[in-house]
Amino acid sequence: MAGHSKWANIQHRKGRQDKLRSKLFSKLAKEITVAAKMGDPDPEKNPRLRLAVKAAKAVSCPKDVIDRAIKKSMGGDAEDYSEIRYEGYGVNGIAIIVEAMTDNLNRTASNVRSYFTKCGGNLGQTGSVSHSFDRVGEITYPASAGDADTVMMAALEAGADDVESDEDGHWIYCQVEQLSEVSDKLEAILGESSESKLVWKPQTRTEVDLETAQKLMRLIDMLEEDDDVQAVTHNFDIPEEVAAQL
Numbered sequence: 001m002a003g004h005s006k007w008a009n010i011q012h013r014k015g016r017q018d019k020l021r022s023k024l025f026s027k028l029a030k031e032i033t034v035a036a037k038m039g040d041p042d043p044e045k046n047p048r049l050r051l052a053v054k055a056a057k058a059v060s061c062p063k064d065v066i067d068r069a070i071k072k073s074m075g076g077d078a079e080d081y082s083e084i085r086y087e088g089y090g091v092n093g094i095a096i097i098v099e100a101m102t103d104n105l106n107r108t109a110s111n112v113r114s115y116f117t118k119c120g121g122n123l124g125q126t127g128s129v130s131h132s133f134d135r136v137g138e139i140t141y142p143a144s145a146g147d148a149d150t151v152m153m154a155a156l157e158a159g160a161d162d163v164e165s166d167e168d169g170h171w172i173y174c175q176v177e178q179l180s181e182v183s184d185k186l187e188a189i190l191g192e193s194s195e196s197k198l199v200w201k202p203q204t205r206t207e208v209d210l211e212t213a214q215k216l217m218r219l220i221d222m223l224e225e226d227d228d229v230q231a232v233t234h235n236f237d238i239p240e241e242v243a244a245q246l
Contacts, residue, residue: 029061030230032053085100086112087126087129089122095129098112101228101230104228119222137182140170141186143169154190208237213236
């Protein structure tokens with residue numbers, strides 16, 4: 001059971017979500033529409049859609065936004081989106097994975113490449129950095145769900161592979177294909193989770209200094225502000241003393 005990268009993965013994300021709430025809702029709605037269009041419009045029969053709806057509810061996305069997105073998938077006017085992954089390096093060789101959903105691949109590729117270039121990084125080929133990450137299911141619970149031992153026992157009983165806990169909460173990891181099943185079993189034991197999603201989990205993390213952190217944060221902010229970008233993952237960690245200076 002390892003400590004979770006609090007500054008790199010939680011506080012910055014939450015801050016960006018608060019500042020870009022309408023943009024966030026738009027991206028969540030896009031995922032819901034695509035998930036519903038690819039499968040069944042009933043979340044109970046479509047695991048990907050169920051996870052997308054849960055992610056939307058976790059950030060208080062209005063019910064009418066969720067309902068409209070599902071309804072849109074059943075109409076003939078739903079856009080055709082392509083899902084694509086970009087991989088590259090930020091300053092000092094920090095690995096970054098960008099997941100996008102777009103109706104114009106040329107536009108998105110050009111934008112993502114320009115962000116990396118402007119921030120001292122470079123875009124690589126698909127597979128150039130993903131080998132340093134594991135694709136897993138991640139289920140998040142608040143600290144109030146129980147102590148580390150309690151959550152660990154529940155996770156093992158539900159079929160999860162690993163748990164990371166700290167004073168802010170618990171992150172439970174499982175195989176990709178078992179995410180929906182493990183999530184349901186955990187809810188029967190611990191109650192409803194804060195979030196359930198597929199993630200790229202870095203195998204190792206690199207601590208960065210203030211200057212490097214500032215450049216990397218600028219790149220991540222630019223990427224996350226792009227309407228086509230759904231998620232950004234990296235393998236850097238910010239020490240608390242550096243985070244205090246940001």
